[in-house]
Amino acid sequence: MRFGLQLLFRQKKAVAGFIIIATLALMAMFAPILAPNDPAARVGRSHQPPTVSHYFGTTKMGRDVYSQFVWGARPSLAVGFATGLAITAIGTVIGLIAGYFGGRIDGTLDLATNAVLVIPNIPLLILLASFAGTVGPLAIMTIIALTSWPWGARMTRAQTMALRNREFITAARMVGEPSWRIIFVEILPNLVPLIGINIVGSIIYAIVAQTTLEYLGFGDPLNVTWGTMLYNAQNSSAIIVGAWWDIGAPALGIALVGLGLALLNFTFDEIANPQLRSGPALSRWLRLTRLRKSELEAAR
């Protein structure tokens, strides 16, 4: 674990990603200090451009975009991260069970996994959300988690199947350890890098899905999130009247989360699969081989 963290922080990209995410999380945490005004209060005229008193300008309703941006980070990040964790938890458990037990259990679970995987998620989400009417953060979380676990389940299942026939698992079975203990104590720790990738990927997916749903107007309009900010800005035709700050602020927030998570994910991938690495070590090695090649050619 400690080795893994060291590996992580030696990478510039991972550090950059971590700093971005940490800054946004801190901003969400200290929202009451950073933006003491009520984000829903009318503070100025409609669609004022950014000024010293309103850093990010105002919305059509005359609300302070900066306050909304800071406070909107809270539900956006919380729902994104919680949903990502929920997706990973469901996927990991299903993948572990299918991969470990095999046979008919695996047959059924694998069939379900592949079936849910090929159903287009966003249309399904829209169908569920439109029958539920406007949905709060918890409902959005549940809907996304229930439809997006198959990616993780597939990866976990494949890894578990590879581990199942190793000696230490056979030994544990011989000693008479119960199945649940083998799964969670013997196999699970070996899947930690995979789970890390899964969590980051799922958070990214959850944030994309959440933004889409809220942009389409399925979020609770009274709840200030980055997604509902986009929805309100779109409804007040902010782009057409040239109020770029109204759309730009929430878009920037979401894009930054995406950027930070993507940089983390890229590094996780390289750690879990050294073949993909492109860091300093590799380029040094490549330079060496290239040098040898040119020397050989020169000798010829």
Next chain:
Amino acid sequence: MRIPLRRLGVYFVAFLFAIIVNFTLPRLMPGSPVDSMIAQLGPRATPAAIEAIKARFGAVQQPIWLQFVDYLKGLATFDLGVSVKYYPQTVTQVLARSAGWTALLVSCAIIFSLCVGVSLGAVAAWRRGGRFDAFVSPFSVVLIAIPPVIIALATLFTFGVTLRWFPVGYAYNPDLDPGFNLTFLGSVFWHAIMPVLTLSPYMIGEFQTTMRSSMISVLGEDYVTMGRAKGLSETAVMFSYAARNAMLPVLTNLALMLGAVFGGSIVTEIVFNYPGLGLTLFTASVARDYPVIQGQLLLMTLATLGANLLVDIVYGIVDPRIREERA
């Protein structure tokens, strides 16, 4: 060409799942959606229309399995019910009107991103560790993580509203008469550019990432060394030896991504006011036009399943190992 029965089973279960979701959701709802739909129809609600809606959404005195059988019978004859918003048009008519535009956008975006993403991935893997790789590969991962809404809004604002390079709505100039002539086709092309460019970044990122990792593992294979040993040029080895075989995982990924691409096309069409399935779905969801929303899910599921099946077939043709196994 034979497709394994197991794959067909998966598609069957997926389609069944979509049907069951469609059938049960309105029946599970606390407040009856039937009343709200009849209220929506207002004076247009003929007794026949009310009966049809009631039957479809379970507000009839009939055992549940009989309702389900009726529902399946309707599906088998492509009867998806009537639209509430566009009554008396049927759901099939409403969807047929817009499906073509979405198919155009999605297929253009797929072809464009396949070309760009696969080449970027192949070159990044070939020059692994170089400056090109160090920039393009992390950038692709970032592209995957940015929601299509953001890209669509940024494109619309920059190229549509500020620079005024491209039209900001509709699939073609409404002053033109649709027809098979150059002016009309040019207008269609011009209107599709921004939506297609919006749909592409996510796919380019996915294809680049998949292609790069698959190409890296292929580069270690003996036949690539063999190609080099034969003294072939770099590009020949790269494209006809390595990239060709590395394409296979990209195809699998393409089929699995299609659901997400449809999700992206919904948002893109809304932002650019493009008259495809996504915009129809959006207006339907605002109007609580449940029959259209349901028909949409079935249609998009069918399209995804069809694409998966197609990839299964292509995969068998491209990969001789699979062909042999099944023969």
